[in-house]
Amino acid sequence: MTRMVIDPITRIEGHLRIDTENQGGEIVDAWSRGEMFRGFEAVLTGRDPFDAPVITQRICGVCPVSHGIASCEALENAFAIEIPENARLQRNLILGANFIASHLTHFYQLSALDFIRIESLLDYRGSNSTLNHLKGWAEQEISSRKILPVAPFLPHLEGDYPKDQKWNIQALEHYLQSLEIRKESHKMAALFGGKMPHTATLVAGGVTSSVQADVVENFRTRLLRVRQFVDDVYLPDVQRAAELFPAYRRMGAGVKSYLSFGVFDENGHDFLPSGFLNEGQLHSLDLSLIREGTRYSRYRDGAPKHPSVGVTEPDPEKEGGYSWLKAPRYGGSACEVGPLARLLIAAHHNVFPLTQQLRRLGWKEAELNSVMGRHLARALETAWIARRMEEWLDRLRGGEATVSSYGPSLSGQGEGLIEAPRGALGHWIHVEKGRIRRYQCIVPSTWNFSPAGEKGDKGPVETALIGTSVARESQGLEAARVVRSFDPCIACAIH
Amino acid sequence: MSITRRTFLKDAGLLIGLLGLQPVALAEVAEALELLATGRAPVLWLQGQACSGCSVSLLNSESPSPADLLTRYLSLYFHQTLAAATGVAAQGCLEQALKEERRILVVEGAVPAGMPHACMLGEESFNDLLLRSARGAQAVVNVGSCACFGGIPGGEENQTGAVGVSSFLKGKKVQTPQFSLPGCPVHPAWIVGTLMQLVRGGSLPTDELGRPRAFYGGLLHDQCPFFAKYQVQEFARHPGDKGCLFKLGCQGPITHADCSLRGWNGGVNWCVRAGGVCVGCARPEFAQHKNYPFYRFNEGETEGSSS
Structure with a gap:
């Protein structure tokens, strides 16, 4: 039995360490360890409740919009504030743009380098000027006396990178192109959000930006460019990666309990619906079943609590506490959340044609519960949302209200439930005498990267790591591929 | 196609607009870009109590574009979100970068001064790593309000004793010049503009908080x-x-x-x-x-x- 420590896991958001125990070329046990705590909930306590969307967006620079909207919804729920249709649509559009940016960044900037042999660039003989520039740069770097030539692309862990020269080169080119496309999607979000990351327009009661025809068309033009990339480049790239790494269509299988809070409110119905899918059975949500435990977390112990009465009391050197993440459970189950969970749940609701899409792409549904399955689900979802965004644009009404009016709001309790790019996100607020008395968040990566629960039951990523084949000389490449397929955001998870 | 003087002059022209400088400065900025590109100003980017928003914002840079930043202007020796290396390989990069005396240290995120366990990297506290990295660096550039002044992690009644980098380094015998680029997040043009000016050597007028007057005046x-x-x-x-x-x-x-x-x-x-x-x-x-x-x-x- 050998112990392997991967610290830090790079190309993710935040500070994550993974420990595994390996035996006979396989991971037999795993520990997911979040390593950075800020304490947002304590910073929020005692503030004006309307500060919450501004503060909570800053939990995460990758998915600020979902926090902003969850926080607004928690306030609207607490104070019985309705929002106008224009606000609902603008929120969907800002959030949709954030989803696209997040998913593209995840595949190209964060994950793709695990599946590309970067050194192939030096053998490039074609006439593409971008690639020739890149090759020239790499050659110059290597012949220089720099300590770390071709950083941040080299060095990388040794491993089974593909020999397919065409793939390696094309994927690198798409890495660079996607940087421009993700920027476009941030511009889309900023058109209604003011700026990205960390928007300025999300307030309780609506969205402050008015609906102007020129802005709507500005958004649409950019959306068309982004959609083209998603359909013609992103989706085929994920398909090709899955062909080149068939073992990863099996490896990384998770807990088979999936959770979604539902997202993209279309007048009371979520475009991507909520649900709890357990061993193939779909159940409607019962939020009273959520508990967060701290037995193996670096917080003072206590019975697992519902977030509406949750507490966050750090105990940094707690014995047995191996992570700064708490351990959320739904009816006692560790749940996988994210694009795969959303698409499976949407398919069970018959609102997403999963079977048809998989048939077209040559996938079996059972293969989705894997590293490549998660990448595919993310890409399919990106295309599905981007297509819907045009309809939201069409429904915006110039000249009509974007924020509802309401008076001062001094007490109440509310919850805001939404889906962030990485999965189910909940904010719970309790306001007394015009001040926040309690604020608790359970964030997608808290679910996925959870440490063990009260009974020692493993979290979803820990479970997915167990059984992963590793090369004898591995320094963690295979495990890192499994971990990245869940798109970790550790700043979010701990907050 | 290699990087030519002409490319530099073209990009420098865009930067001049960005920085609000007089066209006279064109040659100087081109020289600065060339210094960065030939690796004479390696960048080590560390994240403390951060949300990665400032890194994400850097990728929103217009001119130069993010791809140009990575392959022409920055020698990004270590960046947790972008480095191909992971685990032991990443730690190796970090240690190599620390041997580079001409490094510019960019810091994103606050420092948990009152609770070192609140931010760890490779079994070392971020606080210790920051101190090691700042000592002997050519400059420290704090990006975003967390690194500059503590930001939200450093808000009233916070649980980790979070502070900005300058507060943390005070009294710890660090002679390195420091610059502060607050904002939540920092604007990409503020980072890029600062780095360009820095390698020119000292032509970056700042206020009493270390904020470049060009952006915060x-x-x-x-x-x-x-x-x-x-x-x-x-x-x-x-x-x-x-x-x-x-x-x-x-x-x-x-x-x-x-x-x-x-x-x-x-x-x-x-x-x-x-x-x-x-x-x-x-x-x-x-x-x-x-x-x-x-x-x-x-x-x-x-x-x-x-x-």
Whole structure:
């Protein structure tokens, strides 16, 4: 039995360490360890409740919009504030743009380098000027006396990178192109959000930006460019990666309990619906079943609590506490959340044609519960949302209200439930005498990267790591591929 | 195709516009870019108590584009979000970068001064790593309000004793010059502009907080498109209303930053133009005090009843 420590896991958001125990070329046990705590909930306590969307967006620079909207919804729920249709649509559009940016960044900037042999660039003989520039740069770097030539692309862990020269080169080119496309999607979000990351327009009661025809068309033009990339480049790239790494269509299988809070409110119905899918059975949500435990977390112990009465009391050197993440459970189950969970749940609701899409792409549904399955689900979802965004644009009404009016709001309790790019996100607020008395968040990566629960039951990523084949000389490449397929955001998870 | 003098002059021209410099500076900026590109100014980027928003913002850079930044201008020796290396390989890069004496250290995120276990990297506390990295660096560039002044992690009643980098390094015998680029997040043009100026050697006038005057010299309010509304006292009273946002809590009149001129995300928009108040995210006091709300329409009624 050998112990392997991967610290830090790079190309993710935040500070994550993974420990595994390996035996006979396989991971037999795993520990997911979040390593950075800020304490947002304590910073929020005692503030004006309307500060919450501004503060909570800053939990995460990758998915600020979902926090902003969850926080607004928690306030609207607490104070019985309705929002106008224009606000609902603008929120969907800002959030949709954030989803696209997040998913593209995840595949190209964060994950793709695990599946590309970067050194192939030096053998490039074609006439593409971008690639020739890149090759020239790499050659110059290597012949220089720099300590770390071709950083941040080299060095990388040794491993089974593909020999397919065409793939390696094309994927690198798409890495660079996607940087421009993700920027476009941030511009889309900023058109209604003011700026990205960390928007300025999300307030309780609506969205402050008015609906102007020129802005709507500005958004649409950019959306068309982004959609083209998603359909013609992103989706085929994920398909090709899955062909080149068939073992990863099996490896990384998770807990088979999936959770979604539902997202993209279309007048009371979520475009991507909520649900709890357990061993193939779909159940409607019962939020009273959520508990967060701290037995193996670096917080003072206590019975697992519902977030509406949750507490966050750090105990940094707690014995047995191996992570700064708490351990959320739904009816006692560790749940996988994210694009795969959303698409499976949407398919069970018959609102997403999963079977048809998989048939077209040559996938079996059972293969989705894997590293490549998660990448595919993310890409399919990106295309599905981007297509819907045009309809939201069409429904915006110039000249009509974007924020509802309401008076001062001094007490109440509310919850805001939404889906962030990485999965189910909940904010719970309790306001007394015009001040926040309690604020608790359970964030997608808290679910996925959870440490063990009260009974020692493993979290979803820990479970997915167990059984992963590793090369004898591995320094963690295979495990890192499994971990990245869940798109970790550790700043979010701990907050 | 290799990098030519001509390419540098072209990109430098874009930067001149970005920095608001006189065209006379063209040759100097081109030289600065060349210095960066040939690896004479390696960058080590560390993340403490951060949300990665400043890294994400850097990728929103217009000219140079993010791809150009990575392959022409920055020798990004270590960056947790972008490095191909992971685990032991990543730690190796970090240690190599620390041997480089000409490194520019960029710091994103606050420092948990009161709770070192609150941020760990490779079994070392971020606090210790920061100290090692800052000592002997050519310069320390703090990006974003967390690294500059503590930001939200350093807000009132925080649980980790979070502070900005300058506060943390004070009294620890670090001689390295420090620059502060506050904002939540930092604007990509502020980072890129600062790095370009830095390698030119000392031609970066700053204020008493280490903020480059080129970006933080004026108040947002002075160039605000709603300034005329402010003068005739046409104020919005509720979010979404028309008029100057001052009475809603807009901090434009006390915030030093050039957002109202520069705009965000390639200039497509910025907070106040979109009807959102300026929350003063570039102010040293940003999010520090619980009794200083961002939106003030809930105020008045609350003051009497809260204790």
